[in-house]
Amino acid sequence: MSLRYAVLAALLEGEASGYELSKSFDVSLANFWPATPQQLYRELERLAGDGLVASRVVRQERRPDKRMFTLTEAGRAELGAFAGRPPKRPTAVRDELLIKVQAMDGGDPDVTRVLIEERMDRVRGKLDRYRRLRDRLLDGRAEDEYLATAERVGPYLTLMAGIGFEEQNLRWCERALLVLARRVPLG
Amino acid sequence: MSLRYAVLAALLEGEASGYELSKSFDVSLANFWPATPQQLYRELERLAGDGLVASRVVRQERRPDKRMFTLTEAGRAELGAFAGRPPKRPTAVRDELLIKVQAMDGGDPDVTRVLIEERMDRVRGKLDRYRRLRDRLLDGRAEDEYLATAERVGPYLTLMAGIGFEEQNLRWCERALLVLARRVPLG
DNA sequence: CGCACCTATTCAAATAATTGAGTATGTGAG
DNA sequence: CTCACATACTCAATTATTTGAATAGGTGCG
Numbered sequence: 001m002s003l004r005y006a007v008l009a010a011l012l013e014g015e016a017s018g019y020e021l022s023k024s025f026d027v028s029l030a031n032f033w034p035a036t037p038q039q040l041y042r043e044l045e046r047l048a049g050d051g052l053v054a055s056r057v058v059r060q061e062r063r064p065d066k067r068m069f070t071l072t073e074a075g076r077a078e079l080g081a082f083a084g085r086p087p088k089r090p091t092a093v094r095d096e097l098l099i100k101v102q103a104m105d106g107g108d109p110d111v112t113r114v115l116i117e118e119r120m121d122r123v124r125g126k127l128d129r130y131r132r133l134r135d136r137l138l139d140g141r142a143e144d145e146y147l148a149t150a151e152r153v154g155p156y157l158t159l160m161a162g163i164g165f166e167e168q169n170l171r172w173c174e175r176a177l178l179v180l181a182r183r184v185p186l187g
Numbered sequence: 188m189s190l191r192y193a194v195l196a197a198l199l200e201g202e203a204s205g206y207e208l209s210k211s212f213d214v215s216l217a218n219f220w221p222a223t224p225q226q227l228y229r230e231l232e233r234l235a236g237d238g239l240v241a242s243r244v245v246r247q248e249r250r251p252d253k254r255m256f257t258l259t260e261a262g263r264a265e266l267g268a269f270a271g272r273p274p275k276r277p278t279a280v281r282d283e284l285l286i287k288v289q290a291m292d293g294g295d296p297d298v299t300r301v302l303i304e305e306r307m308d309r310v311r312g313k314l315d316r317y318r319r320l321r322d323r324l325l326d327g328r329a330e331d332e333y334l335a336t337a338e339r340v341g342p343y344l345t346l347m348a349g350i351g352f353e354e355q356n357l358r359w360c361e362r363a364l365l366v367l368a369r370r371v372p373l374g
Numbered sequence: 375c376g377c378a379c380c381t382a383t384t385c386a387a388a389t390a391a392t393t394g395a396g397t398a399t400g401t402g403a404g
Numbered sequence: 405c406t407c408a409c410a411t412a413c414t415c416a417a418t419t420a421t422t423t424g425a426a427t428a429g430g431t432g433c434g
Binding site: 002005008092094096097098148152156172 | 189192193195196199215216218219220221263266267269270271272273274275276277278279280281282283284285286287288289290291292293294295298299302305309334335338339340341342343344345347348351352354355356358359362363366367369370
């Protein structure tokens with residue numbers, strides 16, 4: 001059910017096609033509500049059927065036609081109502097690496113270390129992208145200044161959540177590596 | 188597919204019934220791989236079919252019979268192999284509250300603040316439980332001492348991940364409340 | 375020219391997850 | 405005595421999610 005509202009929230013940024021949504025989703029909402037392109041297309045179809053989004057076909061010259069979607073007033077109202085209701089489901093994290101860490105004892109700690117180092121690489125990449133996005137939002141202004149003038153703070157707050165989460169992720173990896181290093185001293 | 192290994196990892200702690208697993212899952216593996224009792228029962232059934240766990244029926248006097256499950260050697264081997272392979276899926280977070288925060292602009296910030304305060308209550312409760320669990324594990328020893336002598340560090344590392352995640356969660360909530368307080372000054 | 379990758383979507387099949395109820399019995403609080 | 409809650413599961417129905425492929429043209433590299 002929440003995907004529905006995630007899509008509506010994404011459309012607050014303005015008109016978009018399913019394809020564009022699937023791209024912009026990746027760098028923002030997917031960080032707390034992942035969805036594949038297929039899920040987005042299906043959801044947009046349903047939302048259009050319920051009158052929460054309106055669509056128009058845009059013909060293009062050197063590319064396939066695309067369907068652009070906009071929030072309707074009904075959609076905006078539904079989203080507003082959703083935003084005020086307490087969440088139905090608790091936050092869920094699915095992290096395969098932690099299953100492997102939980103199960104590591106008895107195996108080779110060095111193998112687990114390699115997995116954690118790979119995780120760190122990916123986390124660092126994600127943090128770089130997040131920080132570039134934040135810099136683009138701030139556009140040279142200090143945070144205080146931005147928050148005082150910006151019309152929307154929601155996307156900024158969720159971005160801060162993403163940055164904080166990945167920073168914490170990195171701190172955990174560092175600690176875990178220290179613990180594993182002690183387990184199997186070099187030499 | 189990962190649930191399979193999460194269940195095997197849980198059975199590293201020793202023999203358990205489906206019911207017991209669904210209880211212990213809640214306080215450990217569910218924090219990075221949630222599962223309902225129904226999922227666990229189904230998975231145990233499959234694992235037994237594949238010979239990765241063995242089961243025996245325990246008759247009880249004042250309670251219904253239960254089926255106790257143990258890791259087989261094949262199960263232990265499968266789990267070990269899994270623990271060394273790089274994760275198939277990236278970490279996924281599903282957090283309905285963040286959709287609401289993303290969508291809040293245009294609505295009443297005070298409503299969002301209430302939701303964040305409710306989140307803080309739940310997070311603090313979770314942190315308390317985590318910390319009690321850590322204290323039980325450490326049993327009076329300092330962390331260094333524990334890590335030097337413990338036969339298993341996996342469960343400790345995943346517990347630290349849970350604590351760190353919730354602490355970060357709390358820090359984000361505090362920041363978000365500050366931002367929202369500025370948005371709508373009291374009076 | 376061939377190959378890989380981008381735009382832009384749709385379809386179908388398989389697997390996984392959620393929800394709600396049902397079956398039994400026992401314990402403890404008020 | 406009743407009500408809620410714990411033990412210990414099972415079943416069925418519906419939704420959601422994942423995976424792979426199909427369609428169809430365009431761009432850029434060597």
